Amino acid sequence: MSLKCGIVGLPNVGKSTLFNCLSSAKAQAANFPFCTIEPNVGVITVPDERLTRLAEIVHPGRIVPATCEIVDIAGLVKGASKGEGLGNKFLGNIRETDAIIHVLRCFDDDNITHVDGTIDPIRDKEIIDTELQLKDLETIESRLSKEQKTAAAGNKEAKVMVNVLTAYKKALDEGRNARTVTFDSQEEEKAAHDLFLLTSKPVLYVCNVDETAAMTGNAYSKRVEKAAQTEGAEVLIIAAKTEEDIASLETYEDKKMFLDELGLAESGVNRLIKKAYSLLNLETFITAGEMEVKAWTYHKGWKAPQCAGVIHTDFEKGFIRAEVIKYQDYIQYGSEAAVREAGKLGVEGKDYVVQDGDIMHFRFNV
Numbered sequence: 576m577s578l579k580c581g582i583v584g585l586p587n588v589g590k591s592t593l594f595n596c597l598s599s600a601k602a603q604a605a606n607f608p609f610c611t612i613e614p615n616v617g618v619i620t621v622p623d624e625r626l627t628r629l630a631e632i633v634h635p636g637r638i639v640p641a642t643c644e645i646v647d648i649a650g651l652v653k654g655a656s657k658g659e660g661l662g663n664k665f666l667g668n669i670r671e672t673d674a675i676i677h678v679l680r681c682f683d684d685d686n687i688t689h690v691d692g693t694i695d696p697i698r699d700k701e702i703i704d705t706e707l708q709l710k711d712l713e714t715i716e717s718r719l720s721k722e723q724k725t726a727a728a729g730n731k732e733a734k735v736m737v738n739v740l741t742a743y744k745k746a747l748d749e750g751r752n753a754r755t756v757t758f759d760s761q762e763e764e765k766a767a768h769d770l771f772l773l774t775s776k777p778v779l780y781v782c783n784v785d786e787t788a789a790m791t792g793n794a795y796s797k798r799v800e801k802a803a804q805t806e807g808a809e810v811l812i813i814a815a816k817t818e819e820d821i822a823s824l825e826t827y828e829d830k831k832m833f834l835d836e837l838g839l840a841e842s843g844v845n846r847l848i849k850k851a852y853s854l855l856n857l858e859t860f861i862t863a864g865e866m867e868v869k870a871w872t873y874h875k876g877w878k879a880p881q882c883a884g885v886i887h888t889d890f891e892k893g894f895i896r897a898e899v900i901k902y903q904d905y906i907q908y909g910s911e912a913a914v915r916e917a918g919k920l921g922v923e924g925k926d927y928v929v930q931d932g933d934i935m936h937f938r939f940n941v
């Protein structure tokens with residue numbers, strides 16, 4: 576399961592700059608560097624210092640971090656839902672993503688033109704939102720008439736779908752994003768999910784600020800934070816151009832020094848990926864063996880068999896039990912044997928809810 580995030584925003588707000596600094600983050604894990612699949616698609620490793628610490632103990636053949644696919648989605652402009660710019664092509668790209676990274680221009684620079692002439696991240700956000708909403712409305716309306724006919728013939732599922740579509744239509748007609756709508760029943764939630772609406776995807780707003788505002792943000796980003804609050808969305812402040820410079824530095828020490836000067840503990844790329852994980856309720860469990868120390872992504876709340884299934888479907892089908900070591904225990908005792916001896920190795924059954932950072936060993940038979 577690889578997470579897929581799409582970067583959207585108006586032209587010249589810094590999308591490609593952000594994409595480039597993601598693409599230069601390759602120093603993080605030499606065995607799985609960022610690779611560009613297509614000019615606008617890249618795969619980045621998910622930063623996780625726990626893997627490095629565990630590898631110091633286990634000395635595995637390799638470290639395999641989780642990965643995240645990033646797509647630089649260009650061409651979103653006013654009228655896009657009607658086919659302006661690259662029109663429908665990029666809307667298809669967005670539909671395939673798990674989460675949206677919405678870049679907003681929060682920096683002044685007379686040398687870089689803004690398509691609408693002035694710097695106003697809230698207006699920009701609304702332009703993009705509107706295009707995505709219009710596309711969703713199109714999806715909903717074409718679906719609604721069909722489902723209404725089926726529902727009229729007495730189909731129960733279609734009735735559920737009609738309710739869902741109607742609730743969405745109302746929200747979108749009022750200019751709200753689909754993600755602001757909540758449903759009471761599981762059937763409705765499932766139907767809602769199956770629609771893959773663009774504005775129901777989780778969104779992370781990235782305020783692209785100048786270097787001086789890298790730590791604190793600025794008046795523009797404050798406005799974005801306020802707007803995001805009303806829709807329960809997350810905001811991240813990144814100085815993309817500066818981060819691009821940082822990413823191009825050769826050594827870890829040089830990067831660290833630059834970040835320290837800006838007052839940042841961690842690069843924007845790291846913060847971005849970590850935010851995306853929490854946004855999607857994703858967590859990581861780890862397998863640690865001689866061959867490899869590896870991160871696996873699962874949904875928060877998943878039980879042991881489901882997590883076993885992330886590694887292999889046979890592990891889930893033939894699940895017997897899981898042996899679990901807490902990350903802190905592994906570090907403290909220094910080896911699996913020592914953990915076992917200290918009585919800290921948990922033997923868990925099929926109802927165990929896996930926790931972030933758990934080091935898992937599944938017992939199964941096929």
Ligand SMILES: Nc1nc2c(ncn2[C@@H]2O[C@H](COP(=O)(O)OP(=O)(O)O)[C@@H](O)[C@H]2O)c(=O)[nH]1
Pocket residue numbers: 584585586587588589590591592593682683684687783784785786814815816817
């Ligand atoms: N001054 C300043 N310029 C930036 C910043 N971020 C991006 N730029 C510049 O803005 C221009 C457009 O950026 P780009 O990433 O290509 O925008 P895109 O059209 O959204 O992909 C480029 O010349 C960047 O160097 C920033 O934070 N400050």
Ligand SMILES: [Mg+2]
Pocket residue numbers: 590591592649
């Ligand atoms: Mg671009």
